[in-house]
Amino acid sequence: QSALTQPASVSGSPGQSITISCTGTSSDVGGYNYVSWYQQHPGKAPKVMIYDVSKRPSGVSNRFSGSKSGNTASLTISGLQAEDEADYYCSSYTSSSTVVFGGGTKLTVL
Amino acid sequence: EVQLVESGGGLVQPGGSLRLSCAASRFTFSSYEMNWVRQAPGKGLEWVSYISSSGSTIYYADSVKGRFTISRDNAKNSLYLQMNNLRAEDTAVYYCARAGLELPFDYWGQGTLVTVSS
Numbered sequence: 001q002s003a004l005t006q007p008a009s010v011s012g013s014p015g016q017s018i019t020i021s022c023t024g025t026s027s028d029v030g031g032y033n034y035v036s037w038y039q040q041h042p043g044k045a046p047k048v049m050i051y052d053v054s055k056r057p058s059g060v061s062n063r064f065s066g067s068k069s070g071n072t073a074s075l076t077i078s079g080l081q082a083e084d085e086a087d088y089y090c091s092s093y094t095s096s097s098t099v100v101f102g103g104g105t106k107l108t109v110l
Numbered sequence: 111e112v113q114l115v116e117s118g119g120g121l122v123q124p125g126g127s128l129r130l131s132c133a134a135s136r137f138t139f140s141s142y143e144m145n146w147v148r149q150a151p152g153k154g155l156e157w158v159s160y161i162s163s164s165g166s167t168i169y170y171a172d173s174v175k176g177r178f179t180i181s182r183d184n185a186k187n188s189l190y191l192q193m194n195n196l197r198a199e200d201t202a203v204y205y206c207a208r209a210g211l212e213l214p215f216d217y218w219g220q221g222t223l224v225t226v227s228s
Contacts, residue, residue, distance in 0.1 A: 001172065003154070036214040038155070045205060045221060046155065051214035089155050093212050097169050099145070099157040 004029065004090055004102035011108040017078040020105045022090030023071060028100055030071035034093035037066055037075045040104075041086045049088075050075060077107075085109040112137045112217040114206050119222030126196050126226070132189040132206030132219055140164075140184035145210035146191050148202035149221075158204070159191065160211055169211075174200075196226045 005023040012018040022029065022037075029035055035053045038046035048057055050066035053073060063078045073092070077084055090102040118130040130146070146158040159180040160169045168180055179192040189206050203223050207215035 032212070034212045038215070040155075045218035046215070047218075048214045048216055051216075057214075057216065091155075091157070091215075097160075097211065098171060099160070099210060101155040101157060104154040 001028075001094060001096065001098060001100050004092060004100055006088075006090060006102035006105045008103070009106045009108065011110055012080045013110045014080050014082065016080050017076060018080060018107065019077075020075045020088055020090075020107070022073040022075070022092075022102045024073075024092055024100070025071055027095040028092040029068065029073050029090075031095060032093050033068070035066070035068060035073040036091045037064075037073075038089045038091065039084075039086045040089065046089065080109055082109050112208065114208065114217055114219035116204060116206055116219045116222040119204065119224045121225045121227065122196055123228050124197060124226055127192070127194045128196065128224060130191040130193065130204055130206075130222060130224070132191075134187045134189065134206075134208075137208075139182075139187040142208050143210055143213065144182060144189045145207045145215065146180060146189075147205045147207050147215065147218075148200075148224075149205070150199075150202040153202075156202070157210075161189070193224070196224075198226050200224060201226045 037050040040046040053068045054066040113135045115133045203221040205221045208217040
């Protein structure tokens, strides 16, 4: 199972919006609405920010939103804040009853 | 607040074995699916294994199939990962994570470091 494809890095200034893409196949991202996004700060465990493509867990800011088109899912962060600087990973359920993660995207807030 | 605490990591030689544990508390452990996810130093997340709430359904990543065994003891609120025939590429922080597969990993432990080196 190959990892989902994410850009290695993205950046934005405070207050701006950024979007991180996550490309898979019809056997994972495109085949199921079970895409999640995780935020990981250095030395910390990941935290789920979006699940089921576009749902936000309780307590997660509404500045985080998710979407999907075909085999590509996207995470958008609006109104960028300094504390958003972190690594972001997408994940998807697969047709093999496994989970596949993306390679991760480093978000830099300029 | 849900708590997951991993233990059992350490330094092991290639070909050796190690057993990781994850102690769960502050939720009804027996009602939840559980997973192991790992992260090699400076690298991304990799899903390792899944076990259903009863332990009757188990899945593995191809990279560990035949070498790792996931199990759980609901009476002890504990999740385990028996790792045999370890390789250098198994070096990683191993996290236990609640739920998974179709469900998001909603809670994670702090991780335990496994280093495979001679």
